[in-house]
Amino acid sequence: MPIKSAFCELVGCRFPIVSTGMGWVATPPLVSAVCNAGGFGILAGATLSLDELGASIAAVKASSKNPFGVNLRADAPDAAERVQLLIDNQVRLASFAAAPNQELIKRLKGEGVLVMPTVGKRRHAEKVAEWGVDAVIAQGHEGGGHTGPVPTSLLLPDVIDALDIPVLAAGGFRCGRGLVAALSYGAAGIAMGTRFLLTQESPVPAEIKARYLAATLTDTLVSRRIDGHPQRVIRTDFVDALEASGGLSRLLLALRSGLAFKRLTGLGFFRLLSAGLAMRKAQGISLAQAVSAANAPMLTEQTMVKARIDAGILPTGQVTGLIDELPGAAALITSIMSEAELSLTRLSGMHHG
Numbered sequence: 001m002p003i004k005s006a007f008c009e010l011v012g013c014r015f016p017i018v019s020t021g022m023g024w025v026a027t028p029p030l031v032s033a034v035c036n037a038g039g040f041g042i043l044a045g046a047t048l049s050l051d052e053l054g055a056s057i058a059a060v061k062a063s064s065k066n067p068f069g070v071n072l073r074a075d076a077p078d079a080a081e082r083v084q085l086l087i088d089n090q091v092r093l094a095s096f097a098a099a100p101n102q103e104l105i106k107r108l109k110g111e112g113v114l115v116m117p118t119v120g121k122r123r124h125a126e127k128v129a130e131w132g133v134d135a136v137i138a139q140g141h142e143g144g145g146h147t148g149p150v151p152t153s154l155l156l157p158d159v160i161d162a163l164d165i166p167v168l169a170a171g172g173f174r175c176g177r178g179l180v181a182a183l184s185y186g187a188a189g190i191a192m193g194t195r196f197l198l199t200q201e202s203p204v205p206a207e208i209k210a211r212y213l214a215a216t217l218t219d220t221l222v223s224r225r226i227d228g229h230p231q232r233v234i235r236t237d238f239v240d241a242l243e244a245s246g247g248l249s250r251l252l253l254a255l256r257s258g259l260a261f262k263r264l265t266g267l268g269f270f271r272l273l274s275a276g277l278a279m280r281k282a283q284g285i286s287l288a289q290a291v292s293a294a295n296a297p298m299l300t301e302q303t304m305v306k307a308r309i310d311a312g313i314l315p316t317g318q319v320t321g322l323i324d325e326l327p328g329a330a331a332l333i334t335s336i337m338s339e340a341e342l343s344l345t346r347l348s349g350m351h352h353g
């Protein structure tokens with residue numbers, strides 16, 4: 001019996017395995033490889049300009065006939081145009097790191113695009129479910145990039161018990177045993193970032209991949225110093241310096257990467273600063289945190305695109321410590337599914353034996 005789930009039915013993929021929309025990493029070759037292998041790939045859209053996003057969607061469509069998703073930022077100044085692009089291209093699903101507002105959800109759903117935010121707490125999951133999203137990714141503390149305080153093993157039962165829509169498990173997954181564990185909790189599949197970052201099709205420079213492969217389970221940390229929100233990254237000299245630095249040097253760093261962010265999004269520099277000031281007032285955070293909140297993606301570009309470990313961050317799940325090879329995406333998906341089948345056979349043997 002092939003392993004299928006409500007998520008597979010919802011989006012129309014063969015296996016309950018999702019490759020997430022990692023900024024700078026989830027590019028068309030990775031997304032289409034995952035989709036062609038029976039998984040569901042999500043394109044990184046938040047770190048592309050509007051034109052680049054259009055070109056990337058076209059590139060995925062040209063190399064795979066299967067449905068795929070796009071990751072967006074709900075607070076992007078041109079979010080409405082990006083949403084229209086997804087609608088015009090009949091993209092199957094929009095994913096969001098931070099919850100989109102009700103209006104955006106309604107617009108996407110009204111035009112047949114499924115909506116799937118990532119949540120880190122039961123309360124957030126309940127709120128977005130009430131707003132009508134179609135599925136959620138529940139990401140536990142061990143997961144990569146922005147991450148919440150609750151570990152996957154506790155978040156999953158908490159969120160799954162509260163919701164009656166498909167919940168994908170994220171944070172710490174890499175293999176078939178993990179898939180079976182997630183399904184046992186009642187999840188509709190697994191969503192993996194770090195595991196797909198470490199594949200052949202991932203565009204990340206070889207020396208950066210080597211750094212991930214070398215990391216152990218205790219070589220990551222969760223820092224708030226990058227953009228004010230907890231983000232899991234590999235511990236490097238750059239991150240240590242960021243952790244130790246005062247407000248002024250962080251502000252300078254934020255402003256420097258802010259210039260690059262302006263080129264990418266067209267968000268005016270002074271608008272960025274005034275948005276920062278407003279956020280600072282509203283949330284009581286430092287100006288450095290507020291300004292960098294909008295442009296932190298550029299620190300990921302430094303590493304993922306430019307191979308500058310000294311000038312950027314390496315967002316990662318803790319699972320990097322258990323990954324030591326770079327398979328092709330199709331081989332990875334096949335091996336996860338066959339390990340899951342084996343694991344189920346072993347479990348049913350225990351049950352009958």
Ligand SMILES: Cc1cc2nc3c(=O)[nH]c(=O)nc-3n(C[C@H](O)[C@H](O)[C@H](O)COP(=O)(O)O)c2cc1C
Binds near residue numbers: 097145146192193194
């Ligand atoms: C390099 C990197 C970049 C990421 N960028 C994004 C992003 O732009 N949007 C998003 O929703 N999640 C982003 N994430 C989070 C992942 O989509 C995913 O939820 C997370 O990696 C799952 O945990 P895992 O790494 O243990 O599999 C990123 C993660 C990594 C490792």
